[in-house]
Amino acid sequence: MKYTLINDRITAEITYRRGKLAAVDIKKGTFDFELLGLLVPDKEKDIDTNILLPNETKQQKNAFYQPAMLAWNNFYTARAGIDYRFTAADGIALSKIGDHLRKLAADDANTAVEMWKHILGRWETLDDFYRNTPDLKFVNSQLNRILIQVKNGKQGFAAASKHDDADDLRRNFAR
DSSP: OEEEEEOSSEEEEEEEETTEEEEEEEEEEOOOHHHHHHHSOSBGGGOOTTTEEEOOOHHHHHHHHHHHHHHHHHHHHHHHSSOOOOOHHHHHHHHHHHHHHHHHTTTOHHHHHHHHHHHHHTGGGSOHHHHTOOOHHHHHHTHHHHHHHHHHOTTHHHHHHHOOHHHHHHHHHHO
8 A cells, every 4th residue: 555755854655565664755855764764664554644644546536437437438429329439548538637627526526527427418518619529638638618618608718707788688689
C-alpha cells in the first residue's frame, strides 16, 4: 500500500509491501535518515495516520470510471448505432474528465458520475460543432466549453454575460 508523507520540510510517497517498508520516493524537499526513522515506521501496522495519509486506491478511482464508461458506451451506442471503439487514449481522457468533474463535485465520485450523465443527457443542446464530435479525447479537450454550454445553453460564455430581458422577449416572439 502507498502512503503520502507531507510536512513542512518534505513531501514523499511511502510504499509498503507485505507489511514492511519497501520504498521511499521523495517528491519535494530533502530527507535525512534521522527524520525517516522518526516519521516512517518499518512495519505498516505501526503507521500513524496523522503523519502518513493513505493514497487513493484503484477501487476509489474506479468509483467514477466504471459507471462513467458504461454511461458513455450506452450514450454512444444509442446515438451512433454501433459500439464505441475504446482505446487507451480514451481511457486516459475519461480519467481526466472524471478528475475534473470530481473536483467540481467536492471529490464525490457519485456526484461526478451524475454530472457526467447530465452532460450526456443534454448532448443534443450543444452547438453542432460539439454535438457532432462524440469522441472522449475531444470531449476532454473541450470540457470547459461543453460545461459552459450545458449550463448556459447554446449562448455559451460570451453571450451569457450580454443576456438581457429584451433577448427573452425576442425569443418568445420567435416561437
